[in-house]
Amino acid sequence: MFFPARPTVRRRALMAAGTAAVLSLTLAACGSSNDSGGSAMPGMNHGSMSSSASPTSDAMAGMPGMGGTEAGGNGLADAVAGYRLTSPDSTLKAGRPAAYRFTVHGPDGKPVTGFALDQTKRMHFYAVRSDLTGFQHIHPTMASDGTWTADLSALTAGSWRMFASFTPDSGSGKGKDFVLSRTVTVPGKATRTPLPAATNSTTADGYTVTVKGEPMAGMAHPLTVRITKDDKPVTDLQPYLDTYAHLTAFHEGDSAFAHLHPTTKVDGDHGGPDLSFHAELPTSGNWRLFLQFQTGGTLHTAALTLRVG
Structure with missing residues (x-):
């Protein structure tokens, strides 16, 4: 004979299942200058396409390696904890210097204009090719309206990810390190270069x-x-x-x-x-x-x- 589960037992079973699901998700996620310093490295040739910036939810932002809210985070989201990286530039021309413009918006939707110093700079910016054979580290300049401009050396054809690393000096993110990113396409024939073998x-x-x-x-x-x-x-x-x-x-x-x-x-x-x-x-x-x-x-x-x- 079949007896339906009592409400209390059913509630406990559902709570246990929910807890297990959250734990499983957590474990899976955790496993898972010029001043620019950054002219393109000689001999670094160049890579195929990566997907556009993958959004990371604010709920996951505090998880190590998941949200980019700290310098040790993975930086693969364009928005974390209410802070968002925006840019009018989704493509840049190959083979010539380019200016990449971007803005950091705060939880109130307004451009952030106050940034704390981190290793002597208020913004560290990185352009990295999808096969990791292109790298630039730049310290961009900010206009009074919060628009940053990163002056890039010539980029090769392919997909590039643009990282902005910063620490707000006010608001809900004050004193917290953020790394946000977006992708940019450089049109042209792109050849993927295998990553050099591991070495010391x-x-x-x-x-x-x-x-x-x-x-x-x-x-x-x-x-x-x-x-x-x-x-x-x-x-x-x-x-x-x-x-x-x-x-x-x-x-x-x-x-x-x-x-x-x-x-x-x-x-x-x-x-x-x-x-x-x-x-x-x-x-x-x-x-x-x-x-x-x-x-x-x-x-x-x-x-x-x-x-x-």
């Missing part, structure tokens, strides 16, 4: 950069970067953005963003050869690291692929 060493402008450390996804882990030239330790690094090196990383496949924070103390123009970083990369797989450092007034950019377990 690369060269740039005659310098050899070696990364020591084996980070695990979702865990804080120290990384050490050693810089040499002609097999000799480099000890004349100059401060750049209030540190001896700036290190950003992008995940293969989705271009998820991570900023690796430097911990080496700055003391004059004699940094190196070893630099320490705090690394917390949210997902496993290959990450493309871009290290920027300065010697003799010249900014160098080195790139290598790091495998995260």
Whole structure:
């Protein structure tokens, strides 16, 4: 004989199922300068199409690696916690310098004009090609109405993601780090370049950069970067953005963003050869690291692929 479940039992069963569903979603999600520093890197050729900016709900914004509300977030949303990145530019021409215009709107819908300093700048802007072979790091200028302009070096054909990294100095987001992004299409024949194999060493402008450390996804882990030239330790690094090196990383496949924070103390123009970083990369797989450092007034950019377990 069939007896219908009592209301109390049914309610408990529904609550348990709901809790399990939320937990399952949470676990799946967590698994889941010029001043520009950023002329396009020599020899970086160029990639295929990525999808448009994937929106991330405000409910997920506080989850590590999901919303871009902190510098360690993935930055793949154009709106988080009421803050939205907008731009009139969805395409840019290939092979020539271009100006990318954008605005950050706050929860009240108005353009944000007050930003706190982060590593000496109020806005860090990155243009990254979908196959991670193109990279520019720029510090744009803001007009009085809140419109920012990032002066880009020539872009190659393909899909690019434009990241804006900032910290509001007022409002509900005061003191919080945001990374928002949108995609831009550069028309023309685009050829996808495979990501270079994972390695612990690369060269740039005659310098050899070696990364020591084996980070695990979702865990804080120290990384050490050693810089040499002609097999000799480099000890004349100059401060750049209030540190001896700036290190950003992008995940293969989705271009998820991570900023690796430097911990080496700055003391004059004699940094190196070893630099320490705090690394917390949210997902496993290959990450493309871009290290920027300065010697003799010249900014160098080195790139290598790091495998995260």
